[in-house]
Amino acid sequence: MPRNLIDIVDLSVEEINELIATAEDIIANPAKYQDACAHKQLATLFFEPSTRTRLSFESAMLGLGGSVLGFSSASSSSTAKGETVGDTIHTVSCYADIIAMRHPKEGAPLAAAQVADVPIINAGDGGHNHPTQTLTDLLTIHREKGRLDNFTIGFCGDLKFGRTVHSLVNALSRYSNINFVLISPLELKLPRYVKEEALKKKGIPYTQTTDLESVIPQLDILYMTRVQKERFFNEEDYLRLKDSYVLTPEKLVNAKSDLSILHPLPRVNEISVAVDKDPRAAYWRQVKNGKFIRMALIMKLLGIEV
């Protein structure tokens, strides 16, 4: 196991499977883990606010019997006074046993790892990496399907700028017999380098389409993302396209009965609220899974076994 988690590729498939197994055991036997991190402290250093991710980390540590400290925005940290990431991390590693950090600058967690003498978890660095989201997605697929291979997964929405998509495509490309269906407007297709590195080089099959409804019957998993207005050059294109990527009960009529719908959240309007009641909607379960996989990760990086 590496000391830090900066990028999902820092973890081998075996290490990911191990984390998933631990998370599954935590879900099955939470009491067994409730004091696993007693007297340990997690620092959540959010140089950029993200309440959702921060609460998930803090809830994870509290669930392990540990405690938490930290800050939730740069304005409440000494960064506002011009301190470097390195100096902040140096200071905090004098108190905390492990650090989860989010930072607007790409690569900031690597800079932190160079000076920290405690493990660093990247909780998001700008538009670059967000490995615990990918672990959350993998655990969710595993819980929904009972496996991480042999299925067809559709990615829908903004595949160009969506880092969670790039990272999950990369992670899944290491498992066998997965069929990728890429559903997006032409303007927001998966970047060529991601297709090249993750799929083409490994000979993994994929199809690209602009039409969600035509492919929805073949999907086992549908990973929805937001189509953001600011990604479009003109209003007209946006208005023309936005509704075709909004998931509604009508569009699900021809979907498989055991489809799992995932979304990294927060959503704006790309999944209609009416879908929430559908048992195939897995995105709220996905939020819970985020806590459990973070519990498993914190334990592993601290070298704690139960």
Add this chain to the structure above:
Amino acid sequence: MNIDSIQNGVVLDHIQAGKSMDIYKYLHLDELDCQVAIIKNARSEHMGRKDIIKIDYPLDLDLDVLGYIDSNITVNIIRDGKRVEKKHLELPHKLVNVIHCKNPRCITVSESQLDAIFLLSDPAKHTYRCAYCETAIDKKF
């Protein structure tokens, strides 16, 4: 200085014609007190024309930097007027503080005291990627 016979020093040979001044700058040869000769457009059997740099001082060159600039350069180490070693260069796997990231969202741009680290990602295309943000830089030379 007799440019044909250096006693103790370094001769950089097979430099692509016209590139010697870039190397002069990159290796900070302007900071040296010793004699440095730049020979431009020398005749070469293999290259047609080439540049040569002769440094009359047993300088400890950063071969990674030189390999990055042009891995076809040969480095001859001269001692007592004789060539004692001939080094061939290769593309280095890691560059520290040689090139700098241009991505405005990269932490190394806002915190310039950090080491600028680049890793070779595609040897065929000479592409290096920033270790922090993974932005690719194609070789400048």
